[in-house]
Amino acid sequence: METLQYNTKRTQLVIPEYGRHVQLMINQIMETQNREERNKMAKAVIGIMGNMNPHLRDVPDFQHKLWDQLFIMSNFELDVDSPYEKPQKEVLEQKPDRLTYPQRNPKYRFYGNNIKSMINVAVNWEDGDLKNALVYNIANHMKKCFLNWNKDTVQDEVILNHLVELSDNKLKVKEEDLPLTDASEFLKIRSKNGNGSKNNHKQRNKRNNGRKRY
Numbered sequence: 001m002e003t004l005q006y007n008t009k010r011t012q013l014v015i016p017e018y019g020r021h022v023q024l025m026i027n028q029i030m031e032t033q034n035r036e037e038r039n040k041m042a043k044a045v046i047g048i049m050g051n052m053n054p055h056l057r058d059v060p061d062f063q064h065k066l067w068d069q070l071f072i073m074s075n076f077e078l079d080v081d082s083p084y085e086k087p088q089k090e091v092l093e094q095k096p097d098r099l100t101y102p103q104r105n106p107k108y109r110f111y112g113n114n115i116k117s118m119i120n121v122a123v124n125w126e127d128g129d130l131k132n133a134l135v136y137n138i139a140n141h142m143k144k145c146f147l148n149w150n151k152d153t154v155q156d157e158v159i160l161n162h163l164v165e166l167s168d169n170k171l172k173v174k175e176e177d178l179p180l181t182d183a184s185e186f187l188k189i190r191s192k193n194g195n196g197s198k199n200n201h202k203q204r205n206k207r208n209n210g211r212k213r214y
Contacts, residue, residue, distance in 0.1 A: 015069055022049065026073050029042055030077060035081075042082075050062070115142055116166060118138050119138060123168075132174050135172070135173055138171075139180055140180050142162060143180050147183055153183050156180045160173055
């Protein structure tokens with residue numbers, strides 16, 4: 001009886017989606033000495049790889065992708081005539097630059113960083129109706145954020161004081177624009193979207209009704 005071969009003891013596949021047989025065919029191409037034969041075999045393998053992904057045939061540059069994968073699976077050692085530029089191993093293995101994430105610790109975290117960015121933009125706007133409308137909308141959004149993460153009610157004075165503080169006393173809502181949107185309107189929207197505490201409680205009960213209790 002022949003000894004069973006386990007995948008854990010075999011060579012790890014470069015692109016497992018194509019399976020071991022495609023990888024073996026590519027290895028066979030690399031062992032072929034005649035260049036013309038290698039080119040024919042490479043085109044045949046490209047056809048097989050394409051047939052395994054028929055839904056991608058109409059995707060632009062699909063053939064380019066297949067040829068790139070062919071070279072990648074040969075560890076960039078396959079010497080055949082490709083209709084596209086051969087990918088470079090160094091470029092593929094190059095690691096991207098580390099992303100710089102903003103390190104911010106705002107005093108009122110429930111407003112989020114976007115509110116502070118909006119306030120900074122509004123500060124630099126010229127005085128006028130557009131700026132007044134922007135400041136009013138920022139204050140309204142602050143009230144909405146406050147209600148999402150804190151109490152069910154909040155006085156406009158609290159929001160207006162926070163706006164003045166966050167803008168270094170540079171932004172104020174005009175008296176004629178007050179009051180801000182009533183808290184009940186924001187709570188209605190929250191309940192409609194299923195974010196209210198009662199709705200969440202009902203949804204949890206529905207999910208738990210069919211569960212066994214031990």
